Amino acid sequence: xxxxxxxxxxxxxxxxxxxxxxxxxxxxxxxxxxxxxxxxxxxxxxxxxxxxxxxxxxxxxxxxxxxxxxxxxxxxxxxxxxxxxxxxxxxxxxxxxxxxxxxxxxxxxxxxxxxxxxxx
DNA sequence: ACAATGACATAAG
DNA sequence: GCTTATGCCATTG
Numbered sequence: 099x100x101x102x103x104x105x106x107x108x109x110x111x112x113x114x115x116x117x118x119x120x121x122x123x124x125x126x127x128x129x130x131x132x133x134x135x136x137x138x139x140x141x142x143x144x145x146x147x148x149x150x151x152x153x154x155x156x157x158x159x160x161x162x163x164x165x166x167x168x169x170x171x172x173x174x175x176x177x178x179x180x181x182x183x184x185x186x187x188x189x190x191x192x193x194x195x196x197x198x199x200x201x202x203x204x205x206x207x208x209x210x211x212x213x214x215x216x217x218x
Numbered sequence: 219a220c221a222a223t224g225a226c227a228t229a230a231g
Numbered sequence: 232g233c234t235t236a237t238g239c240c241a242t243t244g
Contacts, residue, residue: 103240103241103242104241104242121226121227122225122226122227123226123227123228126226126227126239126240131239131240131241132239133226133227133238133239133240134226134239134240134241135226135227135239135240136223136224136225136226136227136239136240136241137224137226137239137240137241137242138225138226138241139224139225139226140223140224140225140226140240140241140242141225141241141242142225143224143225144242153225156225157225158225158226158227159226159227159228160227163225164225164226165225166224166225167224167225170225172225175225
């Protein structure tokens with residue numbers, strides 16, 4: 099299935115701490131494909147429902163939930179984030195300055211990934 | 219190999 | 232601020 103790219107995306111998303119968010123472009127940059135933000139979105143869209151990937155912590159560069167797909171519910175994402183303590187303003191946006199995850203260089207992601215795997 | 223498809227990003231009006 | 236247009240790129244048919 100050649101899902102190497104997707105797997106890397108999933109690993110990174112799993113590293114986003116609870117209560118913080120990252121943007122699609124940010125994830126793409128970490129996997130060394132700065133222009134592949136759309137593909138990152140596609141990767142999350144393709145996630146199975148029972149996945150352990152905190153997909154709700156990935157939003158667009160404007161701090162808004164960006165689900166246009168009819169099969170998925172944007173409300174769900176918002177509720178999941180609010181459950182983690184993230185506050186939405188009246189326009190349905192989050193304060194990226196405040197909740198944004200700084201991100202990590204890819205090599206470090208790999209290290210954390212191995213630790214995560216051992217604990218599981 | 220080619221064209222279409224997105225849970226995007228950015229620039230321009 | 233909001234709406235369009237354009238660039239992007241892995242995946243799929």
